[in-house]
Amino acid sequence: MPLALLLLCLKKLTHCKRNILIIIFLLNLQIIGPVNGSKQDSSFASVSEFVLLGFSFEWQIQSLLFSLFTTTYVMTITGKGAILCAVWCDQRLHTPIYIFLGNFSFLEIWYVSSTVPKMLVNFLSETKTISFAGCFLQFYFFFSLGISESFLLDVMDFDRYLAICRPLHYPNVMTEYLCAKLVTVCWVCGFLWFLTPVVLISQMPFCGPNIIDHVVCDPGPLFALACISAPRIQLFCYTLSSLVILGNFFFILGSYTRVLVAVFRVPSATGRRKAFSTCGSHLAVVSLFYGSLMVMYVSPGLGHSAGRQKVATLFYAMVTPLFNPLIYSLRNKDVKAALRKVVGLSSAR
Numbered sequence: 001m002p003l004a005l006l007l008l009c010l011k012k013l014t015h016c017k018r019n020i021l022i023i024i025f026l027l028n029l030q031i032i033g034p035v036n037g038s039k040q041d042s043s044f045a046s047v048s049e050f051v052l053l054g055f056s057f058e059w060q061i062q063s064l065l066f067s068l069f070t071t072t073y074v075m076t077i078t079g080k081g082a083i084l085c086a087v088w089c090d091q092r093l094h095t096p097i098y099i100f101l102g103n104f105s106f107l108e109i110w111y112v113s114s115t116v117p118k119m120l121v122n123f124l125s126e127t128k129t130i131s132f133a134g135c136f137l138q139f140y141f142f143f144s145l146g147i148s149e150s151f152l153l154d155v156m157d158f159d160r161y162l163a164i165c166r167p168l169h170y171p172n173v174m175t176e177y178l179c180a181k182l183v184t185v186c187w188v189c190g191f192l193w194f195l196t197p198v199v200l201i202s203q204m205p206f207c208g209p210n211i212i213d214h215v216v217c218d219p220g221p222l223f224a225l226a227c228i229s230a231p232r233i234q235l236f237c238y239t240l241s242s243l244v245i246l247g248n249f250f251f252i253l254g255s256y257t258r259v260l261v262a263v264f265r266v267p268s269a270t271g272r273r274k275a276f277s278t279c280g281s282h283l284a285v286v287s288l289f290y291g292s293l294m295v296m297y298v299s300p301g302l303g304h305s306a307g308r309q310k311v312a313t314l315f316y317a318m319v320t321p322l323f324n325p326l327i328y329s330l331r332n333k334d335v336k337a338a339l340r341k342v343v344g345l346s347s348a349r
Contacts, residue, residue: 049210147193153248
């Protein structure tokens with residue numbers, strides 16, 4: 001359903017909005033153009049692959065981590081797949097909040113899959129290499145999916161704000177058309193936001209060493225391996241990261257301030273508990289996700305150790321996606337009822 005919804009959204013975009021997206025893409029090409037056309041210093045030897053050092057432990061510990069991370073990955077994919085099946089199969093869940101949850105789960109399946117499989121392979125590999133193109137593709141998709149997730153969290157927050165603070169206007173405002181447009185904007189903006197920085201960094205000369213002391217291809221270690229200093233590109237990357245992280249975080253914080261005020265005005269104790277339960281789940285996800293991101297990308301000048309960077313990355317790349325289904329959906333009675341229906345249909349077959 002998320003793929004079908006995405007295609008439907010793209011068809012519904014007006015001619016004007018398509019032109020705006022084309023202009024954004026051309027602006028990216030215009031910024032990238034001079035870098036592509038510049039010649040790198042011939043004295044630099046080209047690096048064709050990188051070594052993702054990961055965790056340098058003994059073989060027994062590496063095997064233990066492989067088993068632990070494999071279990072985490074399988075549980076994450078299973079949990080999100082269950083939510084997708086529930087939203088797809090149950091007509092009662094074809095409402096904006098559950099459509100957003102379905103897209104959120106679909107996005108996170110690809111988000112964890114952009115880094116975790118390679119991480120698992122490296123646990124059992126002696127070389128731990130990743131090609132130059134593979135490194136930057138991982139970098140691009142990991143960041144783009146993470147940014148799309150950040151925007152989608154904002155949209156889900158906006159949906160809850162309307163449902164709680166404007167309940168009478170909610171059905172007329174959050175229409176199927178608006179829902180489709182919001183989802184499309186999240187995906188498109190996420191994949192355009194960090195396109196230029198990724199291309200700019202990929203055009204920098206890398207002459208060795210080629211060892212990345214990290215579990216993923218991340219801008220910080222890549223800047224450290226470059227043969228030239230690029231403070232402007234580095235500032236550009238951290239500015240874009242800070243804008244999307246802090247901007248979305250404060251947007252959510254401001255919205256939930258108003259939501260909490262509205263919740264306290266609800267006369268029914270049952271209504272207040274239901275609202276707090278929904279909002280509490282969302283705030284838990286937001287705190288886990290943005291807390292670890294701020295440690296890594298909003299305060300890069302603090303000189304975090306390689307070990308701390310790896311732990312923080314694992315937290316928002318693996319731990320948060322693992323708990324999101326439990327926090328957000330699988331304890332929801334409507335989702336649980338839909339899952340029981342899906343399991344019952346499967347058993348009957």
